[in-house]
Each structure stands twice: as C-alpha cells, then as structure tokens.
Amino acid sequence: MTTTIALAGKGGTGKTSIAALLIRCLVERGARNILAIDADPASNLHLALGLPLGQTIGDIREETLQEAQGGSLPTGVARRDWLDYAVRMAVEEGDKVDLLAMGRPEGPGCYCAVNHMLRQIVDALSRSYDYVVIDNEAGMEHLSRRTTRDVDVLLLVSDPTMRGVLAAGQMARLAGKLHIRVGRIYLLLNRASGPLPEPLQQAIAETGLELLETIPLDPVLAEFDSTGRPIAELPDTSVAYQTVRTVTDRLLNGR
C-alpha cells in the first residue's frame, strides 16, 4: 500500500525545504521505495534533494501533442505504451528516492486524451511506491486537477503570518471539496521563533487545524539555500532537520 503525503500552503512558506527534509527522514527511518513528485511548475524540488532535473510530464505532453499534429505518433494502445515509456524515462532515479517533475500544467481547455493517459500513468506509477511525497506549488492545483490519487496526509505549511495561516485554513476547506479523499490534515508552522502574537494564535485556532509542529527559523538552512547546497544534506545539528525528524516520527506512528 502506498502512503501519500502532500505539502501545500502559501508561496515561500517552506514547502519544498520541508518536503526534502521529510524525504530524508523517511529514508533514515527505513523507507526504501519513495517517489518525490514535484508538482510546482517552477520545478525546484530536485535542487533541494540534490538531484538533476530530467524531462517533466509537461515536456512529454507538449512533445506528444506536437508529434501527434505532425502525424508521427502511434495511436491507440501503442500511444499509451509510448507514453508509459516516456514517463518511466522521465523518472530521475536517485540512490534513496526517485523524482518525477510535473512541469507546466496543461493549457486551458486541454482535456485531451493524452493528458488523461498521462494522469493514469503517473497514478499507476505512484502505486508501485511505498511512499509518495508531493511538493505542491502555492495552491492545490495539482491535487485538485492533476491526480486521481488519494492523499493520506496533507501538510499545510504556513509561515508565522496572518496571510499564511488564513491561506492554510482556506486550503483545508478546499481539501474537503476535492473529488479525491484526503485523510489527516495538519498545520506546520515554519520559520517561527519565540512566542506567537495573540492574534496569530487566535487565527490558528480558528482554522480548526491541528498544529503538528513549529519549525524554527534555521540560519543553517538559509545558508544552504543561499549557497545552492541541497537542503536534504543539512547537518544533523540543524534545528529544521531535527524538527522535521520529529514530524516524520509523529506521522509514522499515527499511521
């Protein structure tokens, strides 16, 4: 059975950094078969994981549509096999984790067969992994449109700002309306140090979300990012890493 963990939240709150650390901690806890899905069109999870970026699903879709227009593409079952192969080739195989980047989403009004097949292929591929970690862009676009998979844990990441917390609350409500099943939903407060201002505490309470953990501001993480080193390779002394380890253990125990 696959456990799917998705991260969502306002832009710049730390989703990608936390996703990379979470993947590392899952590996450290013995998980061997992990697929990381970069669902941000800006594709940057690979940098946080220290992996190269291969072809994206968006690239495959564009190429396929172009070839279809040129008439050089097989049809029917052969087309599906061809797409299946293309997706498998697009998976970046790391030592500890495989990575698939979604790339740009389809243009408006593209409900084409290719897109449908790609979605099915990515979902089937995901089911062959024990863990799937989905790093989303600011919204929940990917979850609402681009997958048919259920999500076991939705981590809503916020910085210690009113806008971040309100966005997380909105996304939690949206999650309830998606056509996919979303299991447990938690709030993670990132880059927070010291006591939270009263109005912010109030806003958190009003979201009705369980605050799973508060991840402190970590100068070492910031330093890694500014020098382009993979966040997944933070030293064991990093407070962000240590806190995400606690988060991982709580998630694993709650399964």
Ligand SMILES: Nc1ncnc2c1ncn2[C@@H]1O[C@H](COP(=O)(O)OP(=O)(O)O)[C@@H](O)[C@H]1O
């Ligand atoms: N706990 C933290 N301490 C210090 N800096 C952080 C922390 N978490 C994230 N950052 C920084 O915040 C910025 C946004 O992080 P990122 O993970 O890219 O967010 P998102 O994926 O939500 O857009 C990056 O520059 C990152 O280095």
Ligand SMILES: [Mg+2]
């Ligand atoms: Mg990101």
